[in-house]
Amino acid sequence: MSRATLRDVAKLAGVSVATASKALNGQPQVRAETRERVVRAAEQLSFSPNTLAQGLITQRSGTVGLLTSDLEGRFSIPILMGAEDAFGSDQTSVFLCDARGDTIREKHHLRALLSRRVDGLIVVGARPDTRPSLGDLPVPVVYAYAPSDDPADLSLITDNVGGGRTAVDHLIRCGRRRIAHITGDPGYSAAQDRARGAVERLTEGGLELAGGEVWFGMWSEAWGRGATRMLLDRCPEVDAIFAGSDEIARGVLDVLHEERIDVPSRVAVIGFDNWSVLAVNSRPPLTTIDLNLEHLGRIAAQRLSAAMEGVTGSGVETFPVRLITRESTAPLR
Amino acid sequence: MSRATLRDVAKLAGVSVATASKALNGQPQVRAETRERVVRAAEQLSFSPNTLAQGLITQRSGTVGLLTSDLEGRFSIPILMGAEDAFGSDQTSVFLCDARGDTIREKHHLRALLSRRVDGLIVVGARPDTRPSLGDLPVPVVYAYAPSDDPADLSLITDNVGGGRTAVDHLIRCGRRRIAHITGDPGYSAAQDRARGAVERLTEGGLELAGGEVWFGMWSEAWGRGATRMLLDRCPEVDAIFAGSDEIARGVLDVLHEERIDVPSRVAVIGFDNWSVLAVNSRPPLTTIDLNLEHLGRIAAQRLSAAMEGVTGSGVETFPVRLITRESTAPLR
DNA sequence: CGACGGTCCGAAAAGGTTTTCAAGAAGTGA
DNA sequence: TCACTTCTTGAAAACCTTTTCGGACCGTCG
Numbered sequence: 136m137s138r139a140t141l142r143d144v145a146k147l148a149g150v151s152v153a154t155a156s157k158a159l160n161g162q163p164q165v166r167a168e169t170r171e172r173v174v175r176a177a178e179q180l181s182f183s184p185n186t187l188a189q190g191l192i193t194q195r196s197g198t199v200g201l202l203t204s205d206l207e208g209r210f211s212i213p214i215l216m217g218a219e220d221a222f223g224s225d226q227t228s229v230f231l232c233d234a235r236g237d238t239i240r241e242k243h244h245l246r247a248l249l250s251r252r253v254d255g256l257i258v259v260g261a262r263p264d265t266r267p268s269l270g271d272l273p274v275p276v277v278y279a280y281a282p283s284d285d286p287a288d289l290s291l292i293t294d295n296v297g298g299g300r301t302a303v304d305h306l307i308r309c310g311r312r313r314i315a316h317i318t319g320d321p322g323y324s325a326a327q328d329r330a331r332g333a334v335e336r337l338t339e340g341g342l343e344l345a346g347g348e349v350w351f352g353m354w355s356e357a358w359g360r361g362a363t364r365m366l367l368d369r370c371p372e373v374d375a376i377f378a379g380s381d382e383i384a385r386g387v388l389d390v391l392h393e394e395r396i397d398v399p400s401r402v403a404v405i406g407f408d409n410w411s412v413l414a415v416n417s418r419p420p421l422t423t424i425d426l427n428l429e430h431l432g433r434i435a436a437q438r439l440s441a442a443m444e445g446v447t448g449s450g451v452e453t454f455p456v457r458l459i460t461r462e463s464t465a466p467l468r
Numbered sequence: 469m470s471r472a473t474l475r476d477v478a479k480l481a482g483v484s485v486a487t488a489s490k491a492l493n494g495q496p497q498v499r500a501e502t503r504e505r506v507v508r509a510a511e512q513l514s515f516s517p518n519t520l521a522q523g524l525i526t527q528r529s530g531t532v533g534l535l536t537s538d539l540e541g542r543f544s545i546p547i548l549m550g551a552e553d554a555f556g557s558d559q560t561s562v563f564l565c566d567a568r569g570d571t572i573r574e575k576h577h578l579r580a581l582l583s584r585r586v587d588g589l590i591v592v593g594a595r596p597d598t599r600p601s602l603g604d605l606p607v608p609v610v611y612a613y614a615p616s617d618d619p620a621d622l623s624l625i626t627d628n629v630g631g632g633r634t635a636v637d638h639l640i641r642c643g644r645r646r647i648a649h650i651t652g653d654p655g656y657s658a659a660q661d662r663a664r665g666a667v668e669r670l671t672e673g674g675l676e677l678a679g680g681e682v683w684f685g686m687w688s689e690a691w692g693r694g695a696t697r698m699l700l701d702r703c704p705e706v707d708a709i710f711a712g713s714d715e716i717a718r719g720v721l722d723v724l725h726e727e728r729i730d731v732p733s734r735v736a737v738i739g740f741d742n743w744s745v746l747a748v749n750s751r752p753p754l755t756t757i758d759l760n761l762e763h764l765g766r767i768a769a770q771r772l773s774a775a776m777e778g779v780t781g782s783g784v785e786t787f788p789v790r791l792i793t794r795e796s797t798a799p800l801r
Numbered sequence: 802c803g804a805c806g807g808t809c810c811g812a813a814a815a816g817g818t819t820t821t822c823a824a825g826a827a828g829t830g831a
Numbered sequence: 832t833c834a835c836t837t838c839t840t841g842a843a844a845a846c847c848t849t850t851t852c853g854g855a856c857c858g859t860c861g
Binding site: 140141142152153156157160162184185187188189190191192193 | 851
């Protein structure tokens with residue numbers, strides 16, 4: 136199967152390339168009968184227009200780049216899917232490039248993307264901390280998940296403070312009063328922000344953290360287990376644990392189970408991330424906070440489209456997270 | 469920041485576009501001094517060649533498509549990374565398109581890819597079962613992970629039979645003799661193949677399956693737990709369990725732990741997939757089988773490059789998996 | 802019957818690059 | 832001095848499509 140060009144189509148239909156082009160693109164100045172003939176010729180040759188040539192002339196490649204540093208693709212993939220959805224079938228495709236946290240690889244990919252004349256760029260960080268701006272580029276850029284350090288750029292991020300707040304709010308509504316928070320690496324703004332939101336909501340409810348402080352540590356099940364043991368030691372009357380990630384939550388559940396402490400009747404547990412392989416399969420299934428990354432991806436695509444039309448934005452926009460209720464939390468009887 | 473064309477560079481360097489092109493592309497027929505001048509001009513204008521125009525003329529877009537149906541990206545991502553590695557910086561980028569298991573979306577993406585004039589296509593299935601061929605396309609295609617049903621296509625798959633064999637071999641070398649196999653949905657060839665490999669190796673060692681049969685079920689932790697309970701009931705003297713996936717293995721470990729059966733001293737457990745969030749964080753860390761998907765991606769890229777040069781292959785090639793030893797298996801004292 | 806307006810079509814330019822080929826300059830040997 | 836290479840360079844064609852603009856044709860009106 137080889138490739139037919141517009142010229143071949145035109146010849147077969149007995150018209151000029153110009154008319155063929157107009158016929159295929161729905162331009163009005165072509166007789167219905169002629170158009171019909173061209174369309175049939177195109178089908179017969181299974182003609183598919185050369186996007187490169189189109190791009191050359193329209194100065195639009197119909198392509199955007201998605202530059203990520205998140206190797207496992209845990210955050211990038213939902214964002215990618217959201218973006219693809221938003222661009223829809225309206226002839227823009229997404230180039231995914233993974234820099235794997237390597238600055239020089241990022242530069243390399245950036246050059247490749249630019250020389251492919253992408254119409255825009257979505258930059259996704261590996262963690263929600265501020266990242267260096269790419270600077271002044273010939274195409275619009277939107278930063279997603281991790282904000283740019285340049286306020287002139289447009290950044291779209293998830294609301295981690297709100298997430299912490301939502302988690303604790305849910306626990307309070309379940310009637311819990313002695314709520315602890317075990318979370319990951321304090322060097323992550325995600326950890327700090329979630330903790331801050333949690334404490335804010337507790338304070339509003341006139342409550343204090345069970346255990347007296349936030350238990351920072353690592354983003355791992357092992358830390359979840361260790362911290363839970365220490366917590367139970369120091370504060371055995373705890374009735375809810377807010378874990379900073381689903382991984383940590385798994386560790387928490389594990390120790391609770393081991394200690395024959397029932398979840399959720401005695402202690403409620405809530406996670407963060409809605410990483411389904413962890414959250415759905417746990418015992419019991421984990422109530423958690425979903426970052427709504429697909430939505431973030433859709434918005435990023437929309438903002439990018441807008442910027443491509445000339446209406447550019449800047450600053451940091453924050454998007455709400457979503458509570459996913461499963462069985463690891465329930466009202467206290 | 470706008471875009472300089474080769475014309476601008478040529479003008480600034482005081483040469484024709486033809487010479488500028490040759491200078492930048494390392495063609496020999498240009499004086500060193502002239503080349504130097506052109507290169508400096510290009511740098512000064514931060515010129516980056518328009519790949520679309522290049523592709524138009526060379527009939528090479530420097531682009532390959534990676535068409536996947538694996539939404540979570542669990543298999544696609546390592547394959548993508550391997551492919552990117554293999555193509556290296558030699559100016560080919562990878563377009564990732566996720567059809568999400570939807571045939572019409574697949575068709576759509578295929579058309580988009582083709583009209584973007586990709587030089588080749590890697591098709592990644594969501595599961596290792598045979599999938600329908602894309603048929604005769606104007607570019608070379610290699611199927612990875614899931615083989616095409618057309619033997620004229622080239623398919624690259626992982627060796628699930630060998631994987632089952634390797635897992636059981638390892639357990640036997642650890643001195644285990646009463647080995648059970650709990651695995652997922654029997655409708656998956658992956659489940660069948662791994663089981664077959666396991667049984668083959670057992671037979672060679674003069675052994676039979678503990679529990680009398682393969683425990684087929686689902687690819688979930690819950691099934692891992694349920695099956696383990698039944699297994700312990702029916703065959704309490706079991707000394708090793710080969711789980712068909714890391715998820716199932718997690719369920720197995722969970723019940724073993726609950727029953728105070730020590731791993732690995734009394735029962736050894738081996739998983740499958742090396743899905744690190746599950747395997748590394750488990751208690752104890754899980755010995756498992758790695759599918760070597762990055763390698764598969766690299767090979768796919770190489771085969772595709774070869775096919776683009778005209779040396780095309782066909783048939784199904786099988787690639788070996790790799791044993792990852794962690795702490796859930798150990799020699800019997 | 803001539804002018805005019807509308808409809809449909811095609812020639813040609815444009816977009817940015819690579820490549821071929823010819824031409825000019827400079828050097829070599831006779 | 833002439834014929835002939837060898838080095839450099841540039842003009843132009845090519846890749847495929849879109850778009851502009853002018854031309855051909857037909858019917859209508861005065």
